[in-house]
Amino acid sequence: MDFIVALIALGAGLVALFFGYRLFTAILPILGFIAGAAAGAQAVNLIFGDGFLVTITSIIVAVIVGIVFAALAYFVWALGVVLAVAAMGFAVGTAILPAFGLDLDVTSWLIGVAVAAALSIIAVVMRLPKLIVIGVTSLWGSGASIAGVLVFLNQLEPEELGYGGVNAVVSESFLWIVVFLVLTAIGAAFQVFSTQDFSLVWGGDGSSTDPAAPAAY
Numbered sequence: 001m002d003f004i005v006a007l008i009a010l011g012a013g014l015v016a017l018f019f020g021y022r023l024f025t026a027i028l029p030i031l032g033f034i035a036g037a038a039a040g041a042q043a044v045n046l047i048f049g050d051g052f053l054v055t056i057t058s059i060i061v062a063v064i065v066g067i068v069f070a071a072l073a074y075f076v077w078a079l080g081v082v083l084a085v086a087a088m089g090f091a092v093g094t095a096i097l098p099a100f101g102l103d104l105d106v107t108s109w110l111i112g113v114a115v116a117a118a119l120s121i122i123a124v125v126m127r128l129p130k131l132i133v134i135g136v137t138s139l140w141g142s143g144a145s146i147a148g149v150l151v152f153l154n155q156l157e158p159e160e161l162g163y164g165g166v167n168a169v170v171s172e173s174f175l176w177i178v179v180f181l182v183l184t185a186i187g188a189a190f191q192v193f194s195t196q197d198f199s200l201v202w203g204g205d206g207s208s209t210d211p212a213a214p215a216a217y
Contacts, residue, residue: 005158010148017187020137028080035087036069037062088140089119098171138188
């Protein structure tokens with residue numbers, strides 16, 4: 001189970017880190033599944049206190065909720081955007097306090113909700129701004145990628161990954177915070193330079209390579 005969780009985290013993280021904006025429409029169902037699975041598993045953990053993805057019940061609920069979220073993201077593009085941005089925003093938001101060595105679970109959760117809500121509103125009002133998508137996919141992708149590696153190295157347990165691994169990584173050590181920030185910067189820079197002639201458009205198929213198309217900045 002550890003190997004599978006690590007492989008999923010690493011693979012999804014690398015895709016989001018380097019191709020999050022360009023493949024955003026295509027990976028919406030994947031992001032939706034991950035967000036739903038994490039939410040389902042965390043709900044079971046909060047109810048029964050058995051840990052994150054450590055029981056059959058937790059895994060079954062995670063898969064069911066993940067499939068529902070993935071289906072919503074696939075069939076309702078705008079809703080998928082909101083779910084994906086909110087999920088990544090929540091993961092980043094919950095990691096803020098742990099990055100400063102503060103172990104305040106409830107407060108971190110509230111900050112995560114606030115960040116998720118703010119990014120979702122911005123995505124809707126500004127019709128998917130490019131830098132928001134690049135920023136959150138780079139942050140989330142960097143955290144998930146490193147978390148996957150740490151699970152492979154047995155430095156993290158799967159139940160510590162929570163909502164994508166960002167909070168687990170920044171809580172691990174100052175060294176991993178530096179690696180996380182450097183990898184985020186590399187991923188963001190790559191996305192910016194590789195998508196100069198590409199922009200997502202809110203609605204339709206969600207993408208355009210036509211320079212004359214309305215930009216999603």
